[in-house]
Amino acid sequence: MNSMAIIRGLARSPHFAGIPTEVLHGISMHASLQKMSPGEPIGTRLQPSDAVWLIADGRVEVRRLQGYEGRRLEVALSILKPGMMFGHVSLLSEQPRTATFVAASPGALLRFDRKSFSSLLADRQQAGAAFRRAVILALGNQLHAVNQLLDLFIQDSGDEIESRRELLRAALDGAVQT
Amino acid sequence: MEPLELLLTLPMVAGVPPADLKRLLEVAEPVSVAKETLLLDVGDAGNDVIIVLTGGFSVELGQGSTMLPLAFVGPGEVLGEASLFRQRSPRSARARAVDDSLVLRMDAGTLDVLVREGNGVPRALEEAVMRTLARRIHDSVHAIDGVLSSALDAAQPKSAFQRLRELFTR
Numbered sequence: 001m002n003s004m005a006i007i008r009g010l011a012r013s014p015h016f017a018g019i020p021t022e023v024l025h026g027i028s029m030h031a032s033l034q035k036m037s038p039g040e041p042i043g044t045r046l047q048p049s050d051a052v053w054l055i056a057d058g059r060v061e062v063r064r065l066q067g068y069e070g071r072r073l074e075v076a077l078s079i080l081k082p083g084m085m086f087g088h089v090s091l092l093s094e095q096p097r098t099a100t101f102v103a104a105s106p107g108a109l110l111r112f113d114r115k116s117f118s119s120l121l122a123d124r125q126q127a128g129a130a131f132r133r134a135v136i137l138a139l140g141n142q143l144h145a146v147n148q149l150l151d152l153f154i155q156d157s158g159d160e161i162e163s164r165r166e167l168l169r170a171a172l173d174g175a176v177q178t
Numbered sequence: 179m180e181p182l183e184l185l186l187t188l189p190m191v192a193g194v195p196p197a198d199l200k201r202l203l204e205v206a207e208p209v210s211v212a213k214e215t216l217l218l219d220v221g222d223a224g225n226d227v228i229i230v231l232t233g234g235f236s237v238e239l240g241q242g243s244t245m246l247p248l249a250f251v252g253p254g255e256v257l258g259e260a261s262l263f264r265q266r267s268p269r270s271a272r273a274r275a276v277d278d279s280l281v282l283r284m285d286a287g288t289l290d291v292l293v294r295e296g297n298g299v300p301r302a303l304e305e306a307v308m309r310t311l312a313r314r315i316h317d318s319v320h321a322i323d324g325v326l327s328s329a330l331d332a333a334q335p336k337s338a339f340q341r342l343r344e345l346f347t348r
Contacts, residue, residue, distance in 0.1 A: 036183055045290035065323065078347075088312070089312045090316070091310050091312075092309055092311075092313075093309070093312040093313045093315075093316040094250055096260050096324060098319050100315065115305050119306065121308070124301070129293075132301075132304045132305075132308070135308055136259075136304060136307055136308055136311070139307075139308060139311035139312060139315065140259070140311065140312075142315050143270070143311055143314055143315050143318075144270045144321070145316070146314075146315055146318045146319060147239060147270035147271050148270060149249075149322060150239050150248070150318060150322070151220075151239050151240070151270075155305055167180065174238075
């Protein structure tokens with residue numbers, strides 16, 4: 001039964017910890033189960049986001065465009081694990097994706113398309129409240145991690161990063177203005 | 179302008195009944211913040227959220243010559259949101275008033291009271307918080323990608339690459 005699989009997938013996520021099964025059931029009505037195979041692209045960088053995913057089982061690789069020895073390459077910089085959410089930043093900020101997501105193992109995703117995601121965010125029942133809290137928790141954790149990374153840039157005493165600090169400042173200034 | 183009049187001008191709470199906004203002002207008193215005051219600091223326990231009514235704040239990391247301005251937060255925007263639902267996790271950035279400002283500050287307990295009362299403010303606040311967080315993450319990640327691309331093209335790319343890979347994957 002897909003419905004039970006979706007509820008189990010939600011229950012595995014720390015973002016939905018402590019949420020009663022009947023509330024998870026309300027959320028599950030808005031999701032579909034999407035199987036994935038290794039190497040399968042899930043979302044592509046620079047494309048508009050059309051969905052939010054939660055990993056029920058398996059792992060997803062995050063690839064970002066980097067310069068390396070004069071070439072531009074998509075480099076795998078992180079692996080997302082079961083329970084983690086992706087696609088939500090792009091959808092909420094209404095910006096194209098900054099990364100490409102590729103299945104790193106066989107597994108299953110819970111997919112909330114744009115309409116379902118919006119419905120849950122607007123929902124006045126317990127399912128909506130739990131979902132909004134889960135999304136905010138995911139975003140809060142993510143911003144905390146991003147700030148820690150930026151802080152490490154700032155504190156780094158190595159010449160290599162030191163020489164890039166002005167670039168970082170300029171990049172952030174540019175980002176804030178957009 | 180009176181605080182209620184200021185609230186009524188904010189798109190964030192458009193659609194929230196005026197009675198709910200009046201109730202918000204009963205439980206969350208407006209606070210004046212002088213220019214240059216550090217309202218939030220890195221490492222502080224984060225258990226409250228702040229709505230900016232007038233003035234503005236610079237969200238920053240680092241200090242002095244290494245200070246990085248991450249964002250400007252003005253009227254109708256929210257501060258402290260990253261910590262609100264993370265159960266008193268410490269602040270990861272500081273917020274400094276860049277002008278004399280007026281804010282509404284409330285803790286999680288106050289928000290819970292409003293939720294129980296069926297007040298429309300918490301839901302409006304959640305939506306604003308989601309969009310603010312998403313925008314800040316997007317902007318910061320975009321900036322980090324730009325810097326890493328530059329760093330990886332530098333004379334000794336591998337040390338930076340390996341180090342940042344560790345950071346991204348831990």
